[in-house]
Amino acid sequence: MSEAAYSKGLEGVIAGESAIGLVDGINGKLYYRGYNIDDLVAYSTYEETVYLLLFEQLPTASELAEFTVNFRSGRHIATPIQDMIRDFPQAGDPMELLQSVMSYLSGYVAHKIKHSATCNCRQTLHQVAQMATVIATYQRFKEGKPYVAPREDLSHGANFLYMLRGKEPLPYEADILDKCLILHAEHGFNTSTFTARVVASSLSTCYSGISAAIGALRGPLHGGANEQVMDMLAEIGTVYNVDTWLDKALLEKKKIMGMGHREYRVKDPRSFVMETFLRDLSDKKGDSKNLSILTKLEKSFRARMDQKGKPLYPNVDYFSGSVYALLGIPQQLFSPMFAMARCAGWLAHILEQRKDNRLFRPECGYIGPAPLEFVPIDKR
């Protein structure tokens, strides 16, 4: 074994270089290709953000128009894909389905798959475009409802809600969801993105990389925290129960879901934006139950952490589940929706990996026995 440095979980290790996303954990800022996410949320759309991530710069008006037509025309899913979704067992997990469907899609592309930095996937984009259709269709079939074909005149957020509900969402609902997708589109070398890059480094296909990334995202240590926040809210029940619940949870050394982050030492910049969406939606829908519990819980949690000197603040998942719930999205779709937004980031990283590729093949620190003499079975 060589004397190479070892860090469990690669914590603190720079495992590659990237020009895509910058997570500034000290100052609580997040940038995509140099643009602050606050500006992207204020002035951009999910589709323009996808362009930015994949083509490395903001588009001109004509570039965006062309890209949008292309992107939206790729939303349709072939009949065999619909059949695959329909046949998925009711009790199955949608993340497992999503992972399989993404690989299956590779058989339904008109172009010949090219494994290169100028991969056709940047043009066809159908993993990013079709993931939303797959998720909405899964939910429709699960509820015994018919397939709703995607529309090409709607933004990505609006189209998703349209396919899910079978009718157009209100403009403010579509706008909020589109911006939620921007917030989740990219986040540096997180576990799923790193997985996608490792797969890409063997010069495998985008489909394999994205499918593997979904598998990594599925785990509770990565995606899925927003679903656990919803379970926590149900357990707390009312705003009057927050302090009693919190003290008991901390005494039992439980982690408070939606709090803390490996990178951010201050409040996650995405959680500020999510909080404003939740305030807005709570107001418009006349339902502020979750908002009031989350606000009180944050205040009480921060007061206790300040006393202990721990820099633990809300992350993006603290508010996102409640935003989705007020948009009428079922809890089991929260992780798939994370994948739907992050797919753009995964694809950008796969393309970047290929541009200057070196196969990921780290060393293993062997801790097993020294060479042993083989004992025949009758002598053991």
Ligand code: COA
């Ligand atoms: N609630 C209470 N205490 C927490 C906490 C939380 N959510 N997150 C971290 N801590 C405490 C730990 O108990 C530990 O305390 P100790 O030093 O007294 O043992 C300390 O803070 C460091 O925790 P650690 O788990 O080592 O931090 P990390 O940087 O590896 O973990 C997370 C980051 C996100 C995994 C962690 O904060 C967490 O599990 N949060 C809840 C799940 C979540 O919201 N995940 C979504 C992330 S976007």
